[in-house]
Amino acid sequence: MTQLLLPQALSLRILALPVVAVLSACTVGPNYHRPSPIGTTAVFKELKGWKQTQPSDDKLPGKWWALFKDPYLDALVAQVSINNQSLAQAEAQFRQAQALVQGAKAAYFPTVNATATTNRFRAATGQNVAVSGVRSLFGIAVSVAWEPDLWGSVRRQVEVNQATAQASFATLQALRLSTQATLVQDYFQLRVLDAQKKILDDTATAYTRTLQITQNRYAAGVSAKSELVQAQTQLESLKAQAIDLGVQRTKLEHAIALLIGKTPVELNIPAAPINVGIPDIPVSIPSHLLERRPDIAVAERQVAAANAQIGVAKAAYFPTVNLAASNGQQAGTLANLLNSTARYWALGPAAFVLPLFDGGARGAQMAATIDTFDASVAAYRQTVLTGFQEVEDQLAALRILEQETEVQNKAVTLAQEALTLTSNQFQAGTVSYLEVMTAQVVALNNQKAAIALLGQRFDASVLLIKALGGGWQASEIPSRDKIGGKAKWSQFLPIPVR
Numbered sequence: 001m002t003q004l005l006l007p008q009a010l011s012l013r014i015l016a017l018p019v020v021a022v023l024s025a026c027t028v029g030p031n032y033h034r035p036s037p038i039g040t041t042a043v044f045k046e047l048k049g050w051k052q053t054q055p056s057d058d059k060l061p062g063k064w065w066a067l068f069k070d071p072y073l074d075a076l077v078a079q080v081s082i083n084n085q086s087l088a089q090a091e092a093q094f095r096q097a098q099a100l101v102q103g104a105k106a107a108y109f110p111t112v113n114a115t116a117t118t119n120r121f122r123a124a125t126g127q128n129v130a131v132s133g134v135r136s137l138f139g140i141a142v143s144v145a146w147e148p149d150l151w152g153s154v155r156r157q158v159e160v161n162q163a164t165a166q167a168s169f170a171t172l173q174a175l176r177l178s179t180q181a182t183l184v185q186d187y188f189q190l191r192v193l194d195a196q197k198k199i200l201d202d203t204a205t206a207y208t209r210t211l212q213i214t215q216n217r218y219a220a221g222v223s224a225k226s227e228l229v230q231a232q233t234q235l236e237s238l239k240a241q242a243i244d245l246g247v248q249r250t251k252l253e254h255a256i257a258l259l260i261g262k263t264p265v266e267l268n269i270p271a272a273p274i275n276v277g278i279p280d281i282p283v284s285i286p287s288h289l290l291e292r293r294p295d296i297a298v299a300e301r302q303v304a305a306a307n308a309q310i311g312v313a314k315a316a317y318f319p320t321v322n323l324a325a326s327n328g329q330q331a332g333t334l335a336n337l338l339n340s341t342a343r344y345w346a347l348g349p350a351a352f353v354l355p356l357f358d359g360g361a362r363g364a365q366m367a368a369t370i371d372t373f374d375a376s377v378a379a380y381r382q383t384v385l386t387g388f389q390e391v392e393d394q395l396a397a398l399r400i401l402e403q404e405t406e407v408q409n410k411a412v413t414l415a416q417e418a419l420t421l422t423s424n425q426f427q428a429g430t431v432s433y434l435e436v437m438t439a440q441v442v443a444l445n446n447q448k449a450a451i452a453l454l455g456q457r458f459d460a461s462v463l464l465i466k467a468l469g470g471g472w473q474a475s476e477i478p479s480r481d482k483i484g485g486k487a488k489w490s491q492f493l494p495i496p497v498r
Contacts, residue, residue, distance in 0.1 A: 027152025029311020083261025141328025292469030
C-alpha cells in the first residue's frame with residue numbers, strides 16, 4: 001500500500017490546525033436574556049387586610065405542610081418523596097436529561113477507533129502487479145477524527161441540553177409539590193368526612209330520643225301514627241347518609257395510599273376529629289413568585305433551551321472542517337504484521353465542507369427555531385400570569401370563606417337554639433312533630449354547611465401554598481456547570497459497565 005509521507009514541518013502545521021481552530025472559534029446565535037413577564041405588580045390585589053404573624057418573613061418553610069401542625073399528616077407526606085412512583089419516574093427522567101448533557105459535551109472531543117482488517121483476494125488477470133495470484137493483506141490501525149466546533153454548534157447544543165436538564169429538575173420539583181398538595185387536600189377532605197360522620201352520629205342519637213318520645217306519645221294516644229312514621233323515616237334517612245360517607249372516605253383513603261406508594265390494603269387511617277386550625281400563610285410580593293414557583297422555572301428554562309437552539313440552527317449555515325489521522329501496521333502475512341517495516345501513518349483526509357444548496361431546509365429549520373422561541377416566551381409569560389391568578393384566587397377565597405364562616409357559625413348557634421326551644425314545646429305538647437322535624441333539618445343542614453366551609457378553607461389554604469411555590473426556590477436548580485452531574489469513569493470505557 002502506497003503511503004503519503006509528509007515533510008516534518010508540514011506535519012507540525014497540520015497538527016497545529018485543531019489548536020488554531022479552537023482559538024479562532026466563535027459562537028453564533030443570540031445570547032440568552034430572560035424575557036420580562038407582563039402584568040407584574042408591586043402587591044397582590046387580594047392581599048389587602050391579609051393577616052400575617054410575621055410580616056417581615058414572606059418565605060414558606062420547606063416542609064410547608066408543618067404549618068398545619070398535624071403529626072399524622074407529617075408522617076404521611078414524608079412518605080411521598082420516598083415511595084411515590086410518579087416521582088421516581090420523574091427522577092429517572094431528570095437523570096436521563098443529565099446523561100444527555102454529558103453526551104452533548106462529548107462532541108467537544110475527538111473520536112478514537114481501533115480497527116483490525118483482513119483481506120484475501122486475487123489480482124485480475126492481465127494486470128501489472130508485483131505479486132500475482134491469490135494474496136492476503138492484514139492490518140491494524142488506530143484512527144482519530146475530529147470536527148472542531150468553529151461556530152459554536154456544539155456549545156449551543158450543550159446549552160440546549162443544560163437548559164432542558166434544568167427544566168427537568170424544576171419539573172420534578174413541580175410534581176413533588178403537586179403530589180404533596182394533593183395528599184394534604186385529600187387528608188383534610190377525609191377529616192372533614194370524619195367530622196360530618198360525627199355530626200350525623202350525634203344527630204342520630206338526638207333523633208332516637210325524639211323517636212322514643214314520639215312512640216310514647218303515640219302509645220298514649222297523643223300523637224298520630226303519621227308522626228311516628230315520620231320520626232322513623234327521618235332517623236333511617238340519617239343513618240343512610242352516614243353510611244354513604246363511608247364510600248367517599250374509602251376512596252380518599254385509597255387515593256392517599258396511591259400517593260405514598262402503597263396498596264390500599266397497606267393503609268388504614270383511623271377516624272379522628274379535626275384538631276388543627278387554618279394556619280397563617282406568609283405571602284410574598286408578586287415579583288418573588290417568579291423565583292418560587294417550579295412551573296415558572298420550567299417555562300423559563302424552556303425559553304433558554306429554545307434560544308440556544310437558534311444558535312444550533314444558525315451554525316448550520318457555516319462551513320465545517322473535519323480532521324483525521326491514523327497510525328497502524330499493514331502486511332501480507334500475520335508474521336510480518338508487527339515488523340517495523342509494516343508501520344504506516346497518515347494525516348487526513350482533511351475536509352472543508354461549505355454548504356451551498358439544500359432546497360431551503362436550513363432556512364426552514366432556522367425559522368422553526370425562532371418560532372419555537374417566540375412560542376416558549378409566550379408560554380412563559382402565560383405561566384407567570386396564571387401564577388398571579390392562582391394566588392389572587394386563593395387569597396380571595398380565604399378572605400371570603402372566613403367571613404362566610406363567621407356568619408355560618410352564628411346560623412349554627414341560632415338553629416341549635418331554635419331546635420332546643422321547639423323540642424321543649426313538643427314535649428310540652430304545644431307544637432306538632434312536623435315543627436320539630438323542620439327545626440332538626442335546619443340545625444343539621446347548618447352544621448353540615450359549617451363543616452363543609454371548614455373543608456373549603458383547608459383546601460384554599462393548601463392551594464394558596466401551592467400557588468406560592470410551597471417553599472421552593474429557583475436557586476435550588478443546579479447551575480449550568482453542575483446540572484450534567486459527574487461523569488463516571490466507566491462511561492469512557494470501550495465496553496458497557498454499569
